[in-house]
Amino acid sequence: xxxxxxxxxxxxxxxxxxxxxxxxxxxxxxxxxxxxxxxxxxxxxxxxxxxxxxxxxxxxxxxxxxxxxxxxxxxxxxxxxxxxxxxxxxxxxxxxxxxxxxxxxxxxxxxxxxxxxxxxxxxxxxxxxxxxxxxxxxxxxxxxxxxxxxxxxxxxxxxxxxxxxxxxxxxxxxxxxxxxxxxxxxxxxxxxxxxxxxxxxxxxxxxxxxxxxxxxxxxxxxxxxxxxxxxxxxxxxxxxxxxxxxxxxx
Amino acid sequence: xxxxxxxxxxxxxxxxxxxxxxxxxxxxxxxxxxxxxxxxxxxxxxxxxxxxxxxxxxxxxxxxxxxxxxxxxxxxxxxxxxxxxxxxxxxxxxxxxxxxxxxxxxxxxxxxxxxxxxxxxxxxxxxxxxxxxxxxxxxxxxxxxxxxxxxxxxxxxxxxxxxxxxxxxxxxxxxxxxxxxxxxxxxxxxxxxxxxxxxxxxxxxxxxxxxxxxxxxxxxx
Numbered sequence: 001x002x003x004x005x006x007x008x009x010x011x012x013x014x015x016x017x018x019x020x021x022x023x024x025x026x027x028x029x030x031x032x033x034x035x036x037x038x039x040x041x042x043x044x045x046x047x048x049x050x051x052x053x054x055x056x057x058x059x060x061x062x063x064x065x066x067x068x069x070x071x072x073x074x075x076x077x078x079x080x081x082x083x084x085x086x087x088x089x090x091x092x093x094x095x096x097x098x099x100x101x102x103x104x105x106x107x108x109x110x111x112x113x114x115x116x117x118x119x120x121x122x123x124x125x126x127x128x129x130x131x132x133x134x135x136x137x138x139x140x141x142x143x144x145x146x147x148x149x150x151x152x153x154x155x156x157x158x159x160x161x162x163x164x165x166x167x168x169x170x171x172x173x174x175x176x177x178x179x180x181x182x183x184x185x186x187x188x189x190x191x192x193x194x195x196x197x198x199x200x201x202x203x204x205x206x207x208x209x210x211x212x213x214x215x216x217x218x219x220x221x222x223x224x225x226x227x228x229x230x231x232x233x234x235x236x237x238x239x240x241x242x243x244x245x246x247x248x249x250x
Numbered sequence: 251x252x253x254x255x256x257x258x259x260x261x262x263x264x265x266x267x268x269x270x271x272x273x274x275x276x277x278x279x280x281x282x283x284x285x286x287x288x289x290x291x292x293x294x295x296x297x298x299x300x301x302x303x304x305x306x307x308x309x310x311x312x313x314x315x316x317x318x319x320x321x322x323x324x325x326x327x328x329x330x331x332x333x334x335x336x337x338x339x340x341x342x343x344x345x346x347x348x349x350x351x352x353x354x355x356x357x358x359x360x361x362x363x364x365x366x367x368x369x370x371x372x373x374x375x376x377x378x379x380x381x382x383x384x385x386x387x388x389x390x391x392x393x394x395x396x397x398x399x400x401x402x403x404x405x406x407x408x409x410x411x412x413x414x415x416x417x418x419x420x421x422x423x424x425x426x427x428x429x430x431x432x433x434x435x436x437x438x439x440x441x442x443x444x445x446x447x448x449x450x451x452x453x454x455x456x457x458x459x460x461x462x463x464x465x466x467x468x469x470x471x
């Protein structure tokens with residue numbers, strides 16, 4: 001579904017990603033863990049081109065979306081094809097980034113109406129189904145400012161799902177939440193995983209990773225140190241750096 | 251008190267003042283958005299052009315710009331083509347005030363766009379919007395509330411600055427009352443002008459206050 005080959009990313013002189021390789025299969029749930037500044041979020045943002053990689057290749061659904069070398073594009077991809085592939089990637093942000101001037105319902109419908117020019121009635125029905133699913137249907141006419149962080153994040157998940165993505169990226173979706181609101185968001189994500197959505201999740205929620213992930217990737221200092229089944233990585237890590245990290249946060 | 255003929259003259263003068271203000275603010279807002287996007291553009295040439303425009307129109311006196319359009323352009327035209335060009339002073343006022351206001355509004359709009367958190371553009375792109383769609387549907391609508399106060403400022407200044415058109419033979423509100431004061435030797439005519447300017451700016455101030463509350467409704471917790 002998503003394949004990343006020897007990806008490097010540099011911000012000025014700072015090497016953030018130093019040769020990342022991984023592949024995510026359809027319906028797989030992959031959690032990326034690791035200390036702050038290890039490049040987890042940057043990796044995720046490179047997949048849907050919010051950041052451009054310095055060099056390496058990225059494939060989405062076996063189609064090349066990025067092929068760059070030393071900050072220059074090696075292989076140009078047809079923009080229309082690229083736009084369509086990017087529509088298959090949904091993203092949820094740490095700070096929700098809901099559109100504050102739109103109601104809950106409008107936040108969910110604006111993607112399909114503006115980008116896909118879909119019929120308003122069908123879009124709205126679909127949006128209501130999604131809001132039902134994340135438990136926010138009764139708040140459809142509220143503005144985001146009146147919602148709690150957990151509620152905002154659930155609307156943000158519905159907004160991403162409205163585009164019918166094939167893979168969902170989560171960038172620390174619960175890090176900005178008060179502790180008592182984390183559970184409702186994780187529950188929504190768990191249900192999504194059970195429905196067979198392909199998910200790549202950057203998270204500090206080790207318990208969630210153990211329960212939901214098919215595979216855990218531990219990143220440190222711009223490289224993947226270790227990856228494998230959650231029980232192996234989280235309970236019996238082989239690498240010292242993984243052990244050290246888990247000791248600190250558990 | 252004013253005679254009925256004088257009232258008519260004051261009314262006509264006020265209309266000229268209002269027409270120039272309304273025309274300039276509408277054109278200024280439209281062109282201002284274009285110029286603001288130019289200033290924020292990735293293309294160096296667009297950035298430079300916008301910068302140059304703003305530099306010129308903010309950096310020279312409005313009265314000078316008015317003279318250039320009214321006096322200099324017909325002379326340049328005459329010298330280069332050999333034929334006369336008569337520009338209606340009202341058209342000159344429309345052009346000059348629009349171009350000038352555009353420069354100020356462009357900076358206001360640019361600052362407004364830059365004040366919207368970067369996450370908004372990212373979220374719009376993440377659901378597949380193009381830059382243009384994100385600007386039109388997500389970013390620019392969020393600037394409206396923040397733009398009201400500075401644009402209101404600009405509007406009030408513009409309304410008063412239109413009094414400069416008296417120098418290109420347009421009988422706006424100020425020039426009309428000045429003519430009456432000069433003819434009669436009675437300075438009290440200026441009070442009528444002051445009262446009307448104050449009345450109009452008060453309306454603007456009250457209007458923008460209400461608009462700001464209305465447009466910011468979604469921010470209320």
